[in-house]
Amino acid sequence: MCLAIPAKIIELQEQDSAVVDIGGVTKRINISLLPGLVEGDYVIVHVGYALSKVDEAEAEKTLALFVEMDDLATGGV
């Protein structure tokens, strides 16, 4: 139920469609569930639909947490 993948919107099209890019592979998907998208946004795609926008700031924060791990004492969050 969860095979979904982050993909970059490279072109917005008519009728709630967009073309996305995943590692050089492009695919046409439906964006009707996410109003307000622009080219360059990253979205989570499942069965040909964009379900959620990737929040780049949150992504950076999550990654940064991993990098800091070494310095964290046990029990901290």
Next chain:
Amino acid sequence: MKYIDDFRDRDLIDKLIQSIHRDVQTDKQYRLMEFCGGHTHSLYRYGLLELLPDNIKMIHGPGCPVCVLPRGRLDNAIVLAEHPDVILCSYGDMLRVPASGKKTLLKARAEGGDVRMVYSTTDALQVARDNPDKQVVFFAVGFETTTPPTASVLKIVEQQEIKNFSVFCNHVLTPPAMRGILAQDDVTIDGFVGPGHVSTVIGRDAYGFAARDYGKPVVVSGFEPLDLLRGIQLLVRQLNEGRSEVENEYSRAVTDTGNTVAQQLMDEVFSLREQFEWRGLGMIPGSALQISDAYADYDAEKRFNTPPVSSSDHNACECAAILCGRKRPEDCKVFGTACTPENPLGSCMVSSEGACAAYYTYGRHQKRIAS
């Protein structure tokens, strides 16, 4: 691939594993259920289980919509496919699942039924447009991740009055299923790894009940190795500190309230079934969706009068216990012998993310046999 490769960084994974090993308390058992079949699949395919400390036991949950679909519903789908005027469109996952008498959708196709694999509901709609003389039935399965695409296409079909399209709806819901598991008598689960992509739709707040009503922590996690391991770590820390909260590891894709556009669409197009049979788990109230009255014209069950078909599993099948964490695949007498992915006897073996199938396909080499 952006947002994929970064979360597969080997060095960071090694560090995270070491950190988890430091976090676990040696005298404590951590029994964590990863609800989602996609997480089960990731654990096995990436080989993560053996990297975890021994006192973390991952219990594989029923979040595999292919696995929990009752065989009777698949029988219904096959009968629909065999109808001379029907083109049955289905996601690839369902095509080889055996129904009663070991029949599958692919076998039905070999015998003349028009069964077409689609990647998306929009493809199914296109089949309907291309074949105006046929009735296209879309075989809808899946949790809340997969439900909005079905809702979306139904809305289009209703607006444009596309008469040769209908949906055979088998969508199921995550929070009621979790409640169903937690409501059992001898629950041996300490916390949940929450399904990442379902949560992009339903939002982090949907899991509040687990913490509030049952005192179980939930950490919503993504699917890359770093995400999954971090979700496990956060659960370990909550349990160490006696907390039971809902945390969101997958914050780059999951918000507190989820995708409200998708939720509104689902509310409009679907209504709740009073109860639904889950293969291996039995009847769970309020756990599944049916097409709402406003869209009844496009409900394949009504259009084709599909009868309820009940079907029970082999009596040696231990899926019910495995799905709730009381037993492991290896504990089942027929695991790997009479019951294999090629010839599945129960729900856990039916798709590659079912607990038994995942263990069989990716993990059975771990079983030490004296050679």
Next chain:
Amino acid sequence: MSKVTYLRKLDVKCGTIEMSHGGGGRAMSQLVEELFMKYFDNELLRQQNDQASFAVPAGRMVMATDAHVISPLFFPGGDIGSLSIHGTINDVAMAGAKPLYLAAAFVIEEGFPLSDLERVVASMAKVSKTAGVPVVTGDTKVVERGNADGLYITTTGVGVVPEGIQLSGDLAKAGDHVILSGAIGNHGMAILSQRQNLSFSTSIESDSAALHTLVEEMLKASSNIRCLRDATRGGLAAVLNEWAQQSEVGFTIDEQQIPVHEQVAGACELLGLDPLYVANEGKLVAVVPADESAAVLNAMHNHPLGQEAAIIGEVVNDARRFVSMQTRYGGTRMVDWLTAEQLPRIC
């Protein structure tokens, strides 16, 4: 030989195949002459007999045959024609044999455009000439509309194995190294990208290629190669599992050593497919004694088709005959022997 004259030349641009083209009469003769012989042109074929007769060099003969039913007929990086020539050359070469001659039988659907047939035949002739393995005999049949998916091709090849070379799937021994000749998954994903209902675009091309000269270089570097197979349907995973059964051993491989091109990886992620099981048409796997693998690898790196070759694992003792893989993340997983082809999944 006196040339037969036909009232009208074959209308290759706009004409289509008719039942008479398979009927054994003048129409068929004209098709053979003006299309097949024109492109495959070689001395043996020019004799226009139903069979080709040739001297057999000394040594063990090898024969292999394949039926090709691929759809679509034309895809990025090749077509059913080039695929059929490469495929049979490779089957012969995997025995360590030098491929000598090919036969090609065509089953064509009534109504099939002659222009497409010409395209396929021209492609076959081109790769056959490049590989130096001529098509010396063939057959044509036409079936009624609705059969044969347009075109089916069966190719058969013969070759000769030099003295002292013994390659077989049951010869793998614990401690041997496993070498893969290059990146996997390209062919299968190139084909899938053409399937209408999956509609994704890539620049992935099929890796269809004749591997016999690569094999020749490998055999020069070591005469002790144990097993050799091209990783076609079922992918790398199928080859290793078959060998595990035949040799009664296990394999352990290292995911980090297995090359996969970025777009292939992306397309696999999108569809939920595992590259280990995706078909290739220009990649081989070899089992080589450990002390000779470096020499074989070096020879492969110096050949255009082996530049991404890598040692990906080794043979181990295992009564269960499992193939297991060390994942990129430090854990292990089995590479199970699937019953049937992978299907794209949503879960």
